[in-house]
Amino acid sequence: MAETKKSVEFVREMFLELSEDYIQHGATISDLRAVAIPANVKDHNSATQRAYLKKVLLVLLVPLLYGIFNRQFNIIKSFQGTRCLLPNNYLVWEFTRPIANCDYCRDVESPLTLPNLTKEEFRAYSYSSRPMIIKSAAHDWPARTKFTLQFFRDLYERTKGAYESVEEECQFLGFKSNFANLREVLAMSERRALHREGEDPWYIGWKNCHPQILDAMRQFYSVPHFLPDDAEIPYSNYIFLGYEEGAVMHLDYISRLMWQAQVIGSKTWTVAPTPECHSECKSFKFSVDATDVVLLDTRIWYHSTRVENDGLSLTVTSEYG
Ligand SMILES: [Fe+2]
Numbered sequence: 001m002a003e004t005k006k007s008v009e010f011v012r013e014m015f016l017e018l019s020e021d022y023i024q025h026g027a028t029i030s031d032l033r034a035v036a037i038p039a040n041v042k043d044h045n046s047a048t049q050r051a052y053l054k055k056v057l058l059v060l061l062v063p064l065l066y067g068i069f070n071r072q073f074n075i076i077k078s079f080q081g082t083r084c085l086l087p088n089n090y091l092v093w094e095f096t097r098p099i100a101n102c103d104y105c106r107d108v109e110s111p112l113t114l115p116n117l118t119k120e121e122f123r124a125y126s127y128s129s130r131p132m133i134i135k136s137a138a139h140d141w142p143a144r145t146k147f148t149l150q151f152f153r154d155l156y157e158r159t160k161g162a163y164e165s166v167e168e169e170c171q172f173l174g175f176k177s178n179f180a181n182l183r184e185v186l187a188m189s190e191r192r193a194l195h196r197e198g199e200d201p202w203y204i205g206w207k208n209c210h211p212q213i214l215d216a217m218r219q220f221y222s223v224p225h226f227l228p229d230d231a232e233i234p235y236s237n238y239i240f241l242g243y244e245e246g247a248v249m250h251l252d253y254i255s256r257l258m259w260q261a262q263v264i265g266s267k268t269w270t271v272a273p274t275p276e277c278h279s280e281c282k283s284f285k286f287s288v289d290a291t292d293v294v295l296l297d298t299r300i301w302y303h304s305t306r307v308e309n310d311g312l313s314l315t316v317t318s319e320y321g
Helices: 002-018 029-035 046-072 079-096 119-125 149-158 162-168 182-186 211-218
Strands: 112-114 132-134 171-173 203-208 237-242 257-264 267-272 284-288 293-296 302-307 313-320
Touching: 112 119, 149 162, 149 182, 149 211, 162 171, 162 182, 162 203, 162 211, 182 203, 203 211, 267 293
Parallel strands: 112 132
Antiparallel strands: 132 293, 171 203, 203 237, 237 313, 257 293, 257 313, 267 284, 267 302
């Protein structure tokens, strides 16, 4: 049994490593429910679990070896080329993550909505996995008018190594848009950027981890002021930007809790418990308006978003914990 555990850990590690940009390929909740946690596995019968584990390992072995082979021989020139592996990869992660204790979602049917508050007032809610909205917390951010496509175009064009940092160290998420990278996004026509009639809608996200890019952005936003002083907050962020359909239903593979400031526009979030908690917990939706900050443990709450009112949505996201 120890060997089996080691194998599972190995598979898990390999696929997590390969899942750098899984979000844009996130499976739907119904797909995951159908394949990730069969009902007969939840009974904690060890024979059933062992048989299930073997089946999972078998199903995963082929794509795993394919991924290793391709890496080894440099056939995949970039991670974009591994897309065909990612849906399996995402499912491996779903298969092998620990089964959630449903305490986190039991009796939760809406986010806790709080007025803009101080660090002191927020202390009682710190590090909670309960979905929360802090109203108007970003009301004084200059980013509300500064963060435009033109701002990011100028910033990325003038910063040496900026585009490369997204490709090599950070992450680009194209979701259902037909953009392969940030350079293509920032080069789109004005008509498409403005979501004019007849143009395809777009919604993308990318991670900023280039120090100069982050320094420039930080002049126009701050880490939410109510977060505790002792919280670890990485010096990186994500921008999510676009129209209409946002992120598909997924969990995030991150180390900490997530905060997301709605800088421009409004968005509807749909959150759902992990499949093993569906009989005890409920899915629900909530709206977030410009200047609100959402706090969500996106590692255990499935989530998807949709931009409202046919307008543009821009958010700044990072982690704390
Ligand atoms: Fe997410």
